[in-house]
Structures are given as structure tokens and as C-alpha cells.
Amino acid sequence: MRRKLVRYARHIAATLLCLICLGVLSACGAAESDSVSEQPTPGDTVDVTLVIGAYSVVKDAMADLLPRFREEYKEKTGQTIRFQESYEASGTQARAIAGGFEADVTLLAMEGDVQKLVDAGLVAPVWKDRPYGGMVTRSIVVMGVREGNPLGIRDFPDLTKPGVKVLYPNPKTSGGAQWDINALYGAGLKLSERQGEKSPAAAKQFLVDVHRNVESLDKSGRASMAAFEYGVGDVIITYENELLARIAKGVKYEVIIPRDTIRIENPAAIVDANVEKHGNREAAEALLDYLQSDEAQRIFAKHGFRSVNEQVLAAEKERFPDPVDLFDIEYLGGWDAVRETLYSKRGVWY
Numbered sequence: 001m002r003r004k005l006v007r008y009a010r011h012i013a014a015t016l017l018c019l020i021c022l023g024v025l026s027a028c029g030a031a032e033s034d035s036v037s038e039q040p041t042p043g044d045t046v047d048v049t050l051v052i053g054a055y056s057v058v059k060d061a062m063a064d065l066l067p068r069f070r071e072e073y074k075e076k077t078g079q080t081i082r083f084q085e086s087y088e089a090s091g092t093q094a095r096a097i098a099g100g101f102e103a104d105v106t107l108l109a110m111e112g113d114v115q116k117l118v119d120a121g122l123v124a125p126v127w128k129d130r131p132y133g134g135m136v137t138r139s140i141v142v143m144g145v146r147e148g149n150p151l152g153i154r155d156f157p158d159l160t161k162p163g164v165k166v167l168y169p170n171p172k173t174s175g176g177a178q179w180d181i182n183a184l185y186g187a188g189l190k191l192s193e194r195q196g197e198k199s200p201a202a203a204k205q206f207l208v209d210v211h212r213n214v215e216s217l218d219k220s221g222r223a224s225m226a227a228f229e230y231g232v233g234d235v236i237i238t239y240e241n242e243l244l245a246r247i248a249k250g251v252k253y254e255v256i257i258p259r260d261t262i263r264i265e266n267p268a269a270i271v272d273a274n275v276e277k278h279g280n281r282e283a284a285e286a287l288l289d290y291l292q293s294d295e296a297q298r299i300f301a302k303h304g305f306r307s308v309n310e311q312v313l314a315a316e317k318e319r320f321p322d323p324v325d326l327f328d329i330e331y332l333g334g335w336d337a338v339r340e341t342l343y344s345k346r347g348v349w350y
Contacts, residue, residue, distance in 0.1 A: 048283045053107075054108070056220045056221065064299050064303070070083075089176075090176065103271050103274060106271055107268045112178075123269050133265075136267065138308055144253050144254070145254050146234075161213075167214070171349060176224075182262050184206065186331055187259075187260040189332075268288055294311075294312060
């Protein structure tokens with residue numbers, strides 16, 4: 001009997017060890033899912049390596065764009081490029097680069113995250129001198145609901161109703177979350193303006209009323225989208241492109257465009273300190289030029305982004321209807337005012 005008990009105990013221990021190992025391996029796989037290493041064709045000699053540090057939402061589009069750019073660059077220069085890629089929440093990515101991650105090119109969710117790299121002496125202050133002010137994509141903040149819109153959500157004020165479970169990510173880590181909050185705060189200003197006076201106090205209360213129904217604050221826009229797909233929440237506040245990309249893959253969501261919402265602009269920049277160190281400025285410049293090209297802009301549009309190129313955007317007009325009242329960051333006073341008003345230690349959100 002004792003030998004049987006010992007054998008049984010050993011069997012249980014071995015089973016538990018296997019399960020633990022599988023769990024560790026699964027966790028490792030999940031941790032690595034946001035880092036990609038794009039390799040050239042086997043047998044090719046690598047002439048230049050570009051390290052890309054980008055925000056998580058753009059990952060799928062870059063999977064289409066980078067191979068095309070590699071081919072184009074090979075045809076023009078005869079050189080073979082290898083990409084090393086990292087995708088994270090925008091604020092997290094900016095902090096990683098500022099902390100020593102040697103990205104050569106960065107695509108981030110908002111201008112403020114690039115400014116962090118300017119302040120760190122890594123990006124030249126003239127980065128906005130490029131076409132379109134250094135922006136490579138645009139979008140708008142929208143709401144996503146499940147098929148049939150069971151709660152009848154039509155506009156941002158519906159998010160204040162009792163029992164509506166709302167998702168958006170954490171603005172401490174996510175640039176997308178800051179765009180979401182900017183949209184809500186701006187919608188509150190617009191609502192008060194229509195009632196007679198543009199009132200920051202009313203906008204603050206509107207933001208408070210929505211936030212009272214927030215179910216969770218995830219690390220990034222992509223993580224928030226994953227939670228929604230898992231079944232968390234009734235409504236997600238997110239980039240329009242995030243929902244369009246899911247719908248294109250057959251997921252049964254509906255996009256609700258609020259009456260008042262904000263235009264999102266997403267920048268890209270060369271991390272000058274790193275390209276000087278790596279000696280790959282020519283390739284880095286060529287990549288930024290390519291991301292603003294007609295071909296790249298059409299690929300971004302395929303992934304649900306609104307183009308910075310007005311001609312490309314006009315060709316996709318049916319896919320990208322205009323809100324009744326579309327405002328931009330300047331309606332809120334510009335990024336400096338927004339950071340102070342909303343995200344400083346005494347700001348509205350914090």
C-alpha cells in the first residue's frame with residue numbers, strides 16, 4: 001500500500017510539473033507576441049538593420065508594409081534590410097526608448113510621446129518639419145458594440161446610463177486612452193456649448209459620469225480590444241481602425257460614430273541618436289518617406305486608418321464617414337494645455 005501511495009504521489013508531482021512547464025511556455029509565448037523579428041530571405045546578406053519601436057495598434061499594418069518596403073529598398077539600392085520590431089502601448093514604448101531601447105524609427109500614438117523623446121535628446125525638435133507635420137496615419141475615436149447593438153448605444157451620453165459597462169485603456173500607459181479621454185472631454189465641452197456656454201466644469205462632470213461605468217483599464221488599446229473580444233464590457237471606446245480591422249476579419253461588431261468626436265493623428269519619427277550610432281540614417285529616412293507614400297497610405301486604409309493624404313482619403317470616403325462635429329486637439333487648447341488640464345497630477349482625469 002505504501003509503495004502504491006509513493007507511486008501515486010510521484011505521478012501527481014510529475015503531472016503538476018508538466019502543467020507548470022506548459023504554463024511557463026504559454027506565458028513566454030504571450031510575452032513575446034508583441035515583439036517581431038522580420039528576417040530577409042534565407043541566403044541573403046543583411047546590409048542594414050532597422051529597429052522599429054511602435055505602438056501596439058499599428059502592428060498588423062506594419063506586417064504588410066515592411067515586406068513591401070524591403071522589396072522596394074532592395075530594388076532601389078541593392079541593399080537587403082532586416083527589421084527588428086517591438087510593439088507596445090505608446091507611452092510604454094516611448095519610455096522604453098527614452099530608457100535605452102535603441103529603436104531607429106518610432107511610430108507612436110500621439111505627438112506627446114514623441115516629445116518625450118525630444119526632451120530626452122533622442123529625437124530632433126524638427127521632426128514635425130516632415131510632410132503632414134510628421135504624421136503617418138489618422139483616425140477618429142468611436143464606440144464599438146456587439147452585433148445588434150443590444151443596449152441601443154447611439155452617442156457618448158449613452159455611456160453615462162446606469163448599467164452600461166464601458167472599456168477604454170489606461171492613460172498612464174496608453175496614448176490611445178488619452179485620445180479616448182480627449183474625445184469624451186471634448187464631447188462634454190461641445191454638449192455644454194450647445195446648451196449655452198462652453199463649460200470645462202460640465203465637461204469634467206461628463207467625463208466623471210462616463211468613467212463611473214468603466215469596467216477595466218487595460219495597458220494598451222490592443223489589450224482593451226482583446227478584453228472586449230473576450231466578452232468584457234458592453235461598449236469599447238477606441239480607434240475607428242481597431243474596429244474596422246476586426247470587422248474585416250469577420251468579427252460581428254458595429255461601429256458607432258459619436259456626434260462629437262476627435263480627430264486622431266499618429267506620428268512617426270527617426271530616433272536621431274540611435275541612427276547616428278547605428279549608421280543607418282539613409283534607410284530610416286527612406287522608411288519614413290515610404291510610410292507617407294500613396295501605396296503605404298492605401299495599405300494603412302485597408303487596415304482601417306484614415307489617410308493623411310487627402311486624395312487617398314477621398315477615394316475611401318464611403319468607408320470613412322464624417323462625424324457631425326469633428327474637432328481636433330486644438331479645440332482643447334493643444335497638447336500642452338491638454339496635458340495640464342487632464343493628465344497632470346492635478347488634472348481632471350487624475
